[in-house]
Amino acid sequence: MTSTLRGADIVIKTLERAGYTTIFTLSGNHIMSLFDAAIDSKLELAHVRHEAASVHMADAYGRLTGKPGIAWVTGGPGHANAVGALFTAQGQESPMVLLSGHTETDQLGRGGFQELNQVEMAAPVTKASWMATNTATVGMDVAKAIRIAASGRPGPVHLSLPSDVLDATVPETAVVWPTDRDFKDPPIALHDAAAQAIFSIIGTAQRPLLVAGPHLANRSGRALLARIESTLAIPTCIMESPRGFNDATLGAFAEVARRTDLIILLGKAFDFTLKFGGPPIDPACRFISIDPEGALVERAARELGPRLAFGCVADTRAAAETLLRVGTARDSTWFAEARALMSDRPTSWADLKSKTVGKLHPAELFQALKRYVEKDPDTILICDGGEFAQWGQAILRNDRRMINGVAGSIGSSLPMAGASRVVERKAPVFAVLGDGTFGFHMAEFETAVRCNLPFIAIVGTDCRWNAEYNLQVRDYGPNRTFGCELDPTRYDRVVSAIGGHGELVENIADLPRAIERAMASGKPACINVMIESIPSPVVRVSAP
Numbered sequence: 399m400t401s402t403l404r405g406a407d408i409v410i411k412t413l414e415r416a417g418y419t420t421i422f423t424l425s426g427n428h429i430m431s432l433f434d435a436a437i438d439s440k441l442e443l444a445h446v447r448h449e450a451a452s453v454h455m456a457d458a459y460g461r462l463t464g465k466p467g468i469a470w471v472t473g474g475p476g477h478a479n480a481v482g483a484l485f486t487a488q489g490q491e492s493p494m495v496l497l498s499g500h501t502e503t504d505q506l507g508r509g510g511f512q513e514l515n516q517v518e519m520a521a522p523v524t525k526a527s528w529m530a531t532n533t534a535t536v537g538m539d540v541a542k543a544i545r546i547a548a549s550g551r552p553g554p555v556h557l558s559l560p561s562d563v564l565d566a567t568v569p570e571t572a573v574v575w576p577t578d579r580d581f582k583d584p585p586i587a588l589h590d591a592a593a594q595a596i597f598s599i600i601g602t603a604q605r606p607l608l609v610a611g612p613h614l615a616n617r618s619g620r621a622l623l624a625r626i627e628s629t630l631a632i633p634t635c636i637m638e639s640p641r642g643f644n645d646a647t648l649g650a651f652a653e654v655a656r657r658t659d660l661i662i663l664l665g666k667a668f669d670f671t672l673k674f675g676g677p678p679i680d681p682a683c684r685f686i687s688i689d690p691e692g693a694l695v696e697r698a699a700r701e702l703g704p705r706l707a708f709g710c711v712a713d714t715r716a717a718a719e720t721l722l723r724v725g726t727a728r729d730s731t732w733f734a735e736a737r738a739l740m741s742d743r744p745t746s747w748a749d750l751k752s753k754t755v756g757k758l759h760p761a762e763l764f765q766a767l768k769r770y771v772e773k774d775p776d777t778i779l780i781c782d783g784g785e786f787a788q789w790g791q792a793i794l795r796n797d798r799r800m801i802n803g804v805a806g807s808i809g810s811s812l813p814m815a816g817a818s819r820v821v822e823r824k825a826p827v828f829a830v831l832g833d834g835t836f837g838f839h840m841a842e843f844e845t846a847v848r849c850n851l852p853f854i855a856i857v858g859t860d861c862r863w864n865a866e867y868n869l870q871v872r873d874y875g876p877n878r879t880f881g882c883e884l885d886p887t888r889y890d891r892v893v894s895a896i897g898g899h900g901e902l903v904e905n906i907a908d909l910p911r912a913i914e915r916a917m918a919s920g921k922p923a924c925i926n927v928m929i930e931s932i933p934s935p936v937v938r939v940s941a942p
Contacts, residue, residue: 402567405533406431409559410439412537416544418468418580420444420820422455428499430514444820444849446813447841449476453483454810454839455817456494457554461616461800462778462821465491466547466555473499473558474512479512483556484523486531490638491613493552495543496520500529500558519793520556529558531770533566541576545924549583550690550713551665552613586690587698588717592710593724596662597684598708600632603660603684603931605732609672611665611714612638612804622718630721631728632662633736639791640806642671643678645793646935650739652678653938658736662686665714669697671804688717711862741938743792756904758930760789760858761935766909767828767856770917771796776800776825778818782811783835784865786858788934798822807837810839815853816846816922819939826917827853833865836889846922847897854916854923855893860931861886868933887927893924901925 402413409432411731413421420442425433437442446452449471456467462553470482477498486496498520501510520527526546530539547555568910589644600606610623623634623652633654639645643652655661656678663685673679689707696708712873750761771794773779779796790799800818802808808831836857846853867882890900899919901912903926912940916923 400908401570403570403573404431404435404538404567405536405564406435406560406766408533408573409540409564409854410435410441412540412576413441413468414439416464416541418461420459421468421470421472422446422452422459422817422937424449424452424472424476426476428473428476428501429470429559429560429564430604431561432470444816444851446838446843446845449479450483451813451839451842451845453487453494453496453554454479456496457483457487457492457810458800458814458817458942459550459778459821460493460547462798462818464493464548464618465615466495466544467817469494469496471496471498473501473516474514477516477558479515481523482522483810486803486805486807486810488523488552489612489807490550490615490803491611492554493547494554495540495547496524496554496556497543498542498558499564501564503531503560506563516558517556523554524556525553527556529560530563533563534568536563538574538576538580540915541580544581545583548581550586551611557808560712564928569811574716575706582933585713586711588710588720589686590720591714592722592723596708596721597725598661599684599686600662600728602830604693604889605658605739606632606662607654607658607736608632608634608662608664608804609666610634610636610686611667612636612902613665615645615799620797622715625722626718627737629727630725631730632732633733633740635740635847636804637666637671638801640796640804641788642673646788646937648740649742650937653741654736655679658683660684660686662688663698664688664718666688667694668701669914675705682877688714690714701734747793747935749929751904752930754930757930758903758906758909759930760786760932761793762906763856763858763909763929764793764830765789766906767780767830767913770826770913771828774825774899776822776823778822778827779826780811780814780818780829782814782829783808784834784863785862785868785932785934786832786929792935792937795816799801808835811835812839812842812855813845815855816842816851819846819851819853828853829853831857832864833857833859833861833884833887833889840892843893843896843922843924844899852920852922853860854925855915856925857889857929858929859886859889860929862931865934867931888926890924890926893922896922899923903927
């Protein structure tokens with residue numbers, strides 16, 4: 399007798415073939431067959447409280463591992479809830495796949511249950527978006543989604559899975575199974591001739607700068623850029639913040655940009671973060687664009703005109719390896735100068751103290767946190783939100799760091815911290831976020847407690863949407879602020895009530911012991927720190 403498989407069984411077995419062990423999900427009508435099929439598999443389901451959280455968790459998994467994270471959600475409203483979170487993953491070039499349940503195909507256009515044009519809804523915030531239509535080949539659809547997410551410039555991909563495609567059965571002999579090569583495209587190499595042309599241009603520059611895209615903002619990407627610096631003596635940086643040249647993580651980066659005469663864009667899109675080539679970049683500065691997407695090379699050519707000295711299509715990491723093999727070291731004078739500027743932090747930061755009884759200055763908080771974050775090189779740090787988290791990004795040094803990214807969206811840190819614990823089982827996981835940000839996904843503390851995913855969230859509570867407050871003061875005046883105030887909520891008690899560990903800190907002397915108790919608890923923990931409402935830092939250097 400010929401055995402049969404449901405579409406749901408084929409999806410599960412395909413994910414197992416791809417080596418997955420954890421899926422981030424929230425159940426619903428359209429995907430119950432997937433949950434049923436998972437019972438007999440080796441997959442663990444991290445079951446969240448909001449569909450957007452499953453996407454943020456898959457996003458974090460993709461950033462940390464380089465392998466696309468997988469989120470499952472139901473169709474209709476579940477899919478709609480998830481789509482907004484894709485924008486964060488897209489901006490940060492994070493490999494992940496959203497598998498959404500979907501109305502049955504025979505009900506399309508007839509007012510089916512929760513019928514929604516999911517493919518078109520997800521298309522603007524994904525690399526690709528489509529609907530599976532054939533049970534026998536649904537595994538190939540899943541493999542294709544994983545392949546697109548990981549290949550070229552990484553990013554999110556959406557695949558809708560109609561209920562009838564998942565529920566239908568086909569003979570096992572009729573199933574088209576993906577092979578290993580169906581899960582990942584080979585990289586597009588940078589040819590030696592192109593690399594030599596690039597170095598001939600670099601040779602005419604006195605102060606070149608290599609700017610990398612967000613998908614290198616992980617441990618392996620930072621190590622790759624460190625090799626470029628040590629081998630070629632060209633300063634490098636990763637632009638992953640919507641604050642661009644004002645990102646204090648990069649120190650006095652605006653001054654580096656002002657002095658450079660050649661910017662090599664290595665997988666970095668030419669966009670608003672670079673001020674479209676305007677000030678502080680010198681108008682005589684030239685550019686080189688090396689990008690996995692021909693459309694972005696074309697965009698750089700269109701925007702820059704004759705200032706684009708060279709452009710070519712190649713995958714970022716493969717191109718970097720060719721540059722390392724072909725290139726030779728330059729004089730290190732400019733490299734040392736640029737690196738010193740980007741590593742610069744005002745000495746005055748070390749002396750910043752709160753002027754308000756019962757509150758901390760963000761700088762003194764992060765100076766105290768520094769030894770806990772930097773003690774173990776495997777520690778994961780997530781910085782999320784506006785003004786408060788910017789101090790953390792600028793003060794704390796960490797190779798396994800995630801931020802809310804180029805999209806400028808906030809609120810992802812708590813689900814990301816849970817996913818980080820899935821990836822990193824031993825080293826500490828810290829999330830630093832403001833009190834406004836905390837409200838987006840505070841329910842995911844229940845997920846973390848239930849799934850035994852301990853991490854430490856340090857919440858800077860200033861009872862204000864501080865980024866918006868500062869924008870309003872700057873643009874409209876101090877008497878024109880509106881909609882920025884929050885209550886002094888005891889977030890630590892919220893987390894304790896859920897089953898986690900809570901701490902309230904109102905004095906800097908109490909912070910170290912609170913951190914140590916949170917780490918020792920072995921539970922998802924919230925350290926609620928009352929802080930002064932301070933604008934984010936900016937590192938500036940006066941022009942000579």
